[in-house]
Amino acid sequence: MPTFVLAQSGETVRIATFAAPLSRDGPGLLLRDIVKGEDTQIAAIVGVIDHVAPDILVLTDFDFDAGGAAMAAFSNTLAIPYPYSYSALPNAGQQTGLDLDGDGFTGDARDAFGYGRFLGDGGMAILSRLPINETDVIDLSGTLWRDVPNAKLPMVDGRAFPSEQVHEALRVSSTGHWMVPISIGDQTITLLAYSATAPVFDGPEDFNGLRNRDELKLWEAVLDGALGAPPTMPVLIGNVNADPSDGQGLRGGIADVVTRGDLQDPMPRSAGGVMVADPTHTGDPALDTADWSDGGPGNLRVSYILPSAKIAISGAGVFWPAADDPMAALLGEDGFAAGPHRLVWVDIAVP
Template sequence: MRIATYNTELSRKGPGLLLRDILSGKDEQVSAVLQVIVRTDPDIVLLQGIDYDHGGVTLAALAGALSRAGADYPFRFALRPNSGQRTGLDHDGDGRTDGARDAQGFGRYPGQGGMAVLSRYPVETGGVRDFSGLLWADLPGAELPRADGTLFPGAALYAVQRLSSVGHWDVPVRVGERTLHLLAFHATPPVFDGPEDRNGLRNRDELRLWARYLDGALPGAPPPGRGFVVLGDANLDPADGDGRSAAMAAFLSDPRLQDPVPRSAGGAAAANAAHQGDPALDTADWDDAGPGNLRVDYVLPSADLTVAGAGVFWPAPGAEGHEAALAASRHRLVWVDLAPGG
C-alpha cells in the first residue's frame, strides 16, 4: 500500500478559480499535477494547496480528472481549513485587521490552500478527530511570541488564535481488518515575521502538536497506540533553511516513528552547495536566492509498521517525469510503501 503527501500548490487567488481551471481541462499546472499523481499511483494521498469549498465541489472535480487520467479514488475527505478564517484582529502586528495574514491561517479568502485526502480505502469519517480548533495557548508547553517581554502583537489575540495554520487531522482509514490513522497537517512557513519569530515558533508548535498527541497530553484525545502515519508539509528541514531545525531533527528521532529517508535523483542533482543535509532527501525546490532546496514534506509511519520502500518523485534532469514534476509545484510528491499486514 502506497501512502503519499503532496503539496500541489494549486491554490488560486480567488474562490472558484481552481474549480474553473480543473474543469477547463487546459490548465498546464493542473495537468502536471495529474501526471505526477498518476505516475506515482499512491493508494492514499494527502494533498495540500487545494482550495476548499462547501460540498467539496473542487475536490470532486479533481478526483474526476484523476479518474479520467487513470487513477481512481472513490473515497475523499476534507474539512474546512483555518486558512482565510478572519477574526477581526491584527495577527501580524502591522496595525491592520484586513490582510491575508490577519486570519487563523494565511489566506485571502476562507478555504484558500486547504488539505484533502484521496483514498482507495474507506475513510471512517465518524472517527475523525479534528484538532484544528485547538488554541495555540492551550498546547501543553506552547511558546508564544513576545516582543519586549509582552505577547506579540497583543494578549487579546491569543484568546482566539488557533495553533493550526491550515489543519491537524487524525483520519482513520479502513484497510482490510485494520484501521490506519493518518495524522495529517500543513504547518506555516517559519518566515515572513520579525524578531519575535511568531511564525517560527508557531511552525515548531504545529509539529509539536503531534508529539503531544502521541504523548496522550491532549485532554480527551487518547492517541492511536499503533498503526498510524504522520504526513504532510511541515515546512521545516532538520538541517537547513530558516526555522527551528532542531525540533524537526528531534521529531524524526522519536522512537514511536520511523523515517524511511525517501530519496530522489533529481534532488541530488539540484544540490545547494552551502546546505548541510543530504540533497537527495530534499522535497521542495525553492529559488537559490531564497532558502534553496529543502526537505519539508514527510511521510513517517509508526514504528510497528513495515516499510517496503520510499521515494520522492523528483526524476533526474532528462528522465521521464522530470518536467512534469517541475511544472506541477515547487514541492515534490513523497511516498512510502507499507508491506501488507505490517
C-alpha cells in the same frame, strides 16, 4: 511489537503527500480551472500523481469548498479516480476580527486564523482508494496555541505580541490538524495530516517560526498521550515546512520527531535532488522535497511521511527524477511544471 497486516499477503499500500500548488486567487477559481482543463500546471500535477499512483494521497495546498466540488472534479481528472475523499474547512482564510500581524489593521490575509485571502484558501484534501472512517475523524484545528503543551508564543520586550487578546484567541493550526482513520483490511491506520505555516515572513518576535514549531508540538502531544490515548498506528504526514538540517525555522523540532522511537523515518530519496544539491547545505540532498533554488532558500526537505514504528515499510521515494530520466518530462523543461514541491511516497508492506 506487532506488525501492520493487510487483508492478503503480498499487498502494499502506497501513501503519498504532495504540496502541489492547487490554490488560486479567489473562491471557485480552482474548480473553474479544473473543469476547463486548460491549466498546464494542473495537467502536470495530474501526470505526476498518475505516474506514482498512490492509494492514499494527502494534498496540502488545495482550496476548500463546502460541497467538495473541486476535490471531486480533481479526482475525476486522474486516470483512476478515488472512491473516497475527505476535507474540512481550514483555518486559512477564517477571519479572526483581530490584528494578528500588529500592523494596526484587521481583515487582511494575515489576520485570519491562518494566512488566507479568502475562506478556504490553501486548505487540504485527502483522496483514498481505501475507506475513510469519517465518523471517527478528530479535528484538532480549533486547538488554541496557548493550550499546546510547552507552547512558546511570540513576545516583544516581555509583552505578548501583538497583544494578549490575540494570545487568548489564536489557534495554533494555520491550516488544519486532522486525525483521519483509514481502514486497510481489518486494520486501521490514522493519518495525522497537517500543513504548517512557513517559518518566515515575520519580524524579530519570530511569530511564524514559533508557530511552525508549535504546530508540530501539537502532534507530539497527541503521540505522547497528552491529549488522550494516542492512535495505535499513526502516520504523521504533510508539509511540515521545516528541514532538520537547513533553512530557516526551529530545525530541532522536526529533527527530534524524525528520530522518535514510536515513529520511523523511511527517508524517501530522489536522484533529482542530488543532481541539483545546494553546495552550502549540510543535509542529504537526496531527501529534499522542494526546489526553491531560484532566489529562495534552496532545496529543502519539508514534506514528510512518518509511519508508526509498528508498520512494515517496503519502499519510499521522492518523485524528483534525474534530468536524464525520461520521467523528468513530467516536471517540464525547467523542473517546475508541477510547482516547486515534489510528491513524497511510502509503501506499507505486508510481512
